[in-house]
Structures are given as C-alpha cells and as structure tokens.
Amino acid sequence: MARKAMLIDESKCTACRGCQVACKQWNDLEGWSYSKTINHGGYENPPSLSPQTWTRIKFTEHEDAGTFRWLFLKEGCMHCGDPACVAVCPTKALKQKPDGRVTLEPALCNGCGYCSQFCPFGVPQLETYGLFSGDAKISKCTFCQDRTDNGLLPACVKTCPAKALFWGDRDEMIANGKKRVDMLQKRGFSNASLYGETLVGGLGRLYVLIEKPEAYGLPVDPQYPVTTSIWQNVIRPLGKVALGASIIGLAAAWVIIRRNIKMEDVE
C-alpha cells in the first residue's frame, strides 16, 4: 500500500488556527482544562501540545536583516517511517499501518508513557490521572484515523481555509512539495526547503518551510534513539536467553546432584 502523508505548506499558513479547532472538534478534545491560555509574550495559543491539543500552530518571531516576520509551524505527530514509539509500546496500542500512519488505540494503552520518552520529537502527550498510582493515558495526532480509515481527509486538512494542508500519497506530496519549494526559491525565499523527506525513515508529515528548519525550532537531524535498538534488539533477547539458560542449567544441576549423592548421608 502506498504510503500516505500530510503536506504542510508553511508559506501559505495564515495562523488562523482553524486546524486546531477542527482537530479538537472531530477528536472530541477539551478546550480549556488542559490547554489554558498562558500569556508568555506571544500570540500563540495554547502554549504547547498537550493531551487535549494534538496539533497547534507554533509562532516564531523571526528577524532577518532587520525585517521582522512570523514563522508558523503546524506542530503534531510526524508519523515517522521508523516510529520508535511503536517499537517501545508494550501493549500494541500504537501501531504503524501499512500506509504509514501511526495510529493509537486508547483502550489498549496502559499509560506506561515509554512512547512519550522515546519519540525523537517529544510528541506523544501523557495525561496523568495519578502520579502515585501511575494511572495515565497517552494521546497524539493519528491523522484522524477514523476519518482516513474511511477515505476521508484528516479534519485539519478538510478545514484549512488557506489551502496550506494537503493529504495524499506520500510520493505525490513530496513531488508537490518540491515544486512549491522551487517556486519559493525563485521568488526570493532562498532558504526554502522541504522538511522530512528522509528523516527517521521518512516522515509522514512533510513541511514546506520558507526558512531553515532550525529557525522554526525543528530538529535539523532527529534520530531514531539508539537506546530503542539497544533495548529492543539486545537487552530483551539477551534477558530471555539468560533466564532460560538459568532455569535449564539449574534443572540439569538438580538431576546431576540427585544422582551423585545418597540422601542417607546428608546430615
């Protein structure tokens, strides 16, 4: 199945935040209690992704040669081609679908939160109900799995009035993104680029950026955490071998000693 992707053209985004509203509306997320407006001297709102805010427009004040402009970035799950969150999830609540979407089944999640700590972008948000009990649930953008499963557009793409969001086959999205970058460069945006084509197995969320990624606060070279591979591919198999060998070894030792000694001699 062809990989799907979302193309986000940040050169067209007007930061109306219709996507944020559509996301909350479709996914039935609360507006207030987890995403309180905090005035920290900017226009962005809410202040960060949260268990009830799966996408939001990040505002960056960018100054270049004395000229000021806003940079807008639609944050959310990157749907990596190599999703570390899926590798570390002990419940299979997180899954990578054949079309590349990283989906979430909340009923299976036990709240361990490994995904939130192994994600190279820090995207999954853990909603903690009790710190002592550990009761928690994870949440993140699923590309509106219930909509996209049925051939509909993700809610944010559907609603975007600036036509800055696109959804479709990943190859097509990459081609369109590159075309747009070419055009932007010809128009004088010399730093324009397409972000995410090859990062972490190829992202499912591609950005057309008008400035360098670091200007948006995006990681230039995000990595699938090496600790994920050590844990999943070395420690876990090693542990099983060690425990199995111990049990077999002790059983053999027991058989040998029962044959070698006479119980009557034991004082």
Added chain:
Amino acid sequence: MNTQAQNTAGHMVQIRWIPKYTFIERFLHWMHTVSFLPLLLTGLVLYLPSLQALAQGEAGIWMRLVHRLAAVLFIAEPVLYGIVQPLRLWLNIKEFSFDRDDLGWIKNAFGYYVLGRHADMPPQGRYNTGEKMNGVVMIASWGAFVVTGLIMWFGKGIVPAALFRWMVILHDVTMIAAVCMFLVHLYLAVAHPLMWAALVSMRFGVTSASYAAEHHAKWYYGPKRAKELYEAKKKMASEHT
C-alpha cells in the same frame, strides 16, 4: 533447643540447634520475597511479548499499580532493617570481606554443589563465598532498581528523555542479573539436597550445629581454629593416599 529425630537407619540422632537469624531478619527476608515476586511478575508483563494481553488496557493499569505498591515494600525493607536492628545490619555488612578461602570456594564450588563431591572446601564464615556474591548482587540490584525505578516513576517528563531511556534499559539489565541470582538462590534454598538447613534457618532462625561446623567453620569455630582443623584434615587426607 535440642531435637530428637530418627535417621533413616532407625537410630536416634540429636540435632543441636544454634541461633542464626533474628525474628526481624526473617520477617524482613519474607517481606522482601513478597515484594520481589509481585514486582517480577508485573514487570515481566511489560517485558515478555507473550504476556502482552495482561499489559493491555485495564489489566495493564492494574499491573502497573501493583508494581508500585510492591515497590514501596521493596524500598522499605532494608531501610526498616537499618532502623530496627542497625547493629545486626552492621554485623552482616562486616561479613563482606573476601580472601584466599573465597578463591578456594570458587574452585571447589562446581564439584561440591553440582557433582556432590566432598572436595577440600576451605572453611567459610557466617556466609560462604556464594552467599556473599548473592548478597552483593542483591544490594547492588536493590540500589539500581530503586534509583532507576524512582526516576521512571516520578521523573517522567521532568528528567531529560535521554536519561529516562537509559533508566528503562538499566532497570531491565538489573532485572536480568537479579532474576538469575534469585533463581540460583531459590534452587539452593528449596531444591538442593545438601542445603537443607538454609530454609530451616530462614523459617525458624536456627541452624544445626553440625551443619554450621561443616559449612561455616570460621563462624562456628572462629577463623584460627577453623584453619587449624582444615590444615589437619588436609594433612590426614594426603597421608592416607
């Protein structure tokens, strides 16, 4: 406390019992057991894919809650020991010295514990080399479990993600070491035919005098006398051959 018992040949034998562990020590030992086992079982649920069904949803939330409740007991146990019987704790810590007799024990351990040969096992203290190694692994793994566990429990989202990831790995590595040691410990305590006195000691606090003389000579006779007896035995054996 003397016990009369009949041996298999029908002769009456006298077992003289001498004290080894206090009531508090035995209580804390079993408290450690009833916290370690639930910790292990609920932890394996996240570790073994074959137990995945138990990790999912409501069941998984229960597993994680039980893991935390047991962790409280697990953390409290050595702390209580230090508070209630600090001198006994110190007495045990002092046992952790290693010398030439420990090398001799290691050389002979396989022949004795696996093959059942009465080799020239050098005299041992209140704890033999194997028990001391078990103790070292237990103490080190306790510390590692507590530090990595508390960071994962209360530090998620506060400590850097890179640190958290290493804590997960270290917790697992510690588990592997601790469980291998636990399996050996369990085997020697309940299944090994020569180690019959160990479980008696942990249940009733006493050990047999003849067992102590044979297995813990440096504790029973004192180091000097134990060495003399050991040398004499070795000399006799070499004269016979």
